Amino acid sequence: MDTLTDLVxxxxxxEAMSRLVAPVHVVTTSGEGGAxxxxxxxxTSVSDRPPIVLVCVNRKSLTNAAFKRNGSFCINTLEGNQQDLAEAFAGRTGLSMPERFALGSWVTLATGAPVLESARASFDCRLTDVIEQGSHSVLFGLVEAVRVGSHDSALVYLDRAYHQV
Structure with a gap:
């Protein structure tokens, strides 16, 4: 084993990561870099004082540069019945970005990033730091506003499939 990439x-x-259950989010941004x-x-959360979260974005993603340029993002946690949004924003439906946004009702809070009105929870963040690690950019955001939605079922991803819990 010559390099760290040869370890596993x-x-x-x-496959092992697919065995971990994870909530599903649509992360959005808007600004000079586009919506x-x-x-x-x-x-995941990083700190509650001050409130800081992080999101990992593939460096090859067409949205990566927009998040960095706009300097803000919103993490919208999906309800169990919002698999259509998850599929659309994952790029699996062939919809353009404006068509994806047309699937939901959006507002803005502190940063101007799109906030999904029907999300279980939304975290409106100002980008504070980016760490390039392996295949992803780790975006850290200071939470400037929070919106709490319903207690309905949540959408999670497990074994390469969506589930409601």
Whole structure:
């Protein structure tokens, strides 16, 4: 094993990661870099004082540069019945970005990033730091506003499939 990338077979790593349950989010941004979004499960809190979250965005994603240029993003946690939004923002439907946004009703809070009105929770963030790590950019955001939605079922991803819990 010559490099760190030789430690674990990538296919085996992806298979093992598919066994972890994760909430599904649509992460959005808007500004000079354009309005766009993506489906993400690699989202977590970092700190509550100050409130900081992170989201991992593939460096090859067409949205990556827009998030960095706009300097803000909103993490919208999906309800169990919002698989259509997850599929659309994952790029699996062939819809353009404006068509994807047409699937939901959106507002803005502090940063101007699109906030999904029907989300279980939304975290409106100002981008504070980016760390390039492996295949992804880790975006850190200071939460400037929060919107809490219903307690209905949540959409999660497990074993390469969506589930409602």
């Amino acid at each position: 077979d990538p296919a085996m790593f992806r 766009c979004g993506l489906t993400a499960s690699a989202v």
